[in-house]
Amino acid sequence: MTIDQSVRVLVVDDERAIRKTLRAALSSRGYAIFEAATGAEALEKSASSHPDVIILDLGLPDISGIEVIREIRTRTKTPVIILSVRDDIADKVEALDAGADDYLTKPFGITELVARIKAVMRRLLPASQEEVFRAGALSIDVARHEVSLKGRRIELTPTEFDILRLLVLNAGKVVTHRHILIEVWNKPDDMEGALHLLRVTISNLRGKIEADPDRPIHILTEPGIGYRLRAGD
């Protein structure tokens, strides 16, 4: 772990057991932990304790998690990872639209949580276009527009490359359908048609960069939400 000692994590959850577990598991990896049990407390600590990352449970006793995100976003760009129970896709989408960076479905492994924290914090680093994304046999050089699989150069259409670049810049993080439609096609109005186009393009992209396009290991689908490029090596 090459995590800077000073990474400060605010854990917001009304369950004491969850806060305790996260504190124990994350402290041992060098994170500084702050806790909040309510939305009001979360808003207060998000200002006073200067967290680098906020882990936020959506089901809080006082104000809704979505409200907390909106409030936080009026003041700061601190990355927010939502903790939610499964199946509430609408809530997740709403939270992501409100400004959350990623989500984790309960129950989750600590390794997974740490990976997400690292992924969302990369957003704050200066855009490293120089960096080459590598995962297994796949390597993507965003600056040079070069993609190769097992050392062999792969030709992508401009749209395929635009989507892949967006995924690489957000590697390890969920990228919502809306986000892709706005960034790549710049028209979020014709959602139905654009979504179809997006599915087809993702399918083609997988055909080119996945060893087995039927069982993708790089571009993962987040049902009802978007896509995620599995973090590199």
Next chain:
Amino acid sequence: MRGKKVFPYAASVALVLIATLLGELVKRRLEPTNIAMLYLLAVVIAAVRWGKGPAVATAIIGVLSFDFFLVPPYFTLTVADVQYVFTFAGLLAAGLVVGTLASRMREQAIQARKREEQTAALYRLAADLADSAGFEAVLQAIRKNVREIVSCGVAIYLPADGALEIASHDPGFPASEGEKTIARWAYENGSMAGGSADEATGRRTRYLPLKTPQGAIGVLGLCLRKGAEILDPDEEGLLNAVVSQAAVAIQRATLAEQSRHIELMRQTEKLQSALLSSISHDLRTPLVSITGALTALQENDPGLDDATRQELLENASAEADRLNRLVGNLLDLTRMEAGTLRISKQPCDLRDVLGASLEQLRERIGDRAVRISIPRDFPEIPMDFSFMMKAFHNLIDNAVKFSPPDSAIDIGARVQRDAAAIEIRDRGAGIPEGDLARIFERFYRAEKTQGVAGTGLGLSISKGIVEAHGGRIAARNNEDSGATFVVTLPLRERQDPA
């Protein structure tokens, strides 16, 4: 009412008048005996159109007019030639006989039409009742048909919790305490009862007990308009036939409702006891491993080597996953039971959905060969990505569980008219024929699966999800080895609300 009775006679007189005028025109050229035919024609017309009375009247007035106007000496009833007396008698007799016959024919035609109408009405009622699914629909059908027959407001009283109450009624049907008392009287005494006319509207109510061989099961209330309170014997007969048909239909619907209710209770009870035994067993089993591992590690026993510690931890972690899946399955099942499973369909790439299911099962599948053959141009299917991913997850998991670790699993898809058929095929031992129909039932596990971990929930959840999509799921044994599960999903949205 009076006009109706007078008109035929006035018309008869008119017919005689016309016959006489025609006779006047031809009397110079024809024998009066022949002119008598005109009067006979008038009698026949009167008989066919208006019945016996007017026919007889026409015959009598006809004979008199004939004598007075057309038989010499004119304008007197005296007759010069005696032979005309025979003509009169003949005309009168023929008029009476023809009139009677023709009017009887008319009566029969009217009767036949009435019978036909009644048969049609009863048939309509029977057809409507046959089409009615459920108790409410039966009551609606009865009200509609009775209203068509007597064209008035209808109410159905049925006993509820020991007291007779209105179960279904047309808008505006009088429902005062007084009316209810009359209805109850009809019910208790098993005979018709009538209310008094309403002062404002002049409407009058009638209550007919709905009789079955087992006694009255309710009361049919009719609200008759002023002046329509007396039904003719035909209407009365039809009404009685309708009432007895209605009584039987209501009785049958009540029994069906009761048996459905009992069946539901029985099912619920069975489900609850199965749920309880499943929860107590399946929720505790993973907890045994988790608690065991934790306490063993807590004691910090120096006898535990690193490899054993690692094994304990891995096992506890796997069991925690299993517990999580079980809770998820129970949650889905509860939602299906409660009918709150919210399916939101979007066009989906089938390959993507299957890929996501396989990704979730990555560890369980390990190195096993899973071969997917879906045509490149396979159409998108409207489905709920998350739920169908879960449905396929359960089916693939099932295939993994019940086939040898080194055997392949094949997934294929093809278009069948308006549907997509997705097949998941394993090379295991297959499913005993006797179990094929039952494997999708909740908590059902085939005989020989006892050694394999599972709750008997996965397949029933897959079935619930597929059916919520308007699709079907089926299992069959392969000719060589193993079983194939086929999921059929509609490719086009049905017209019904999503």
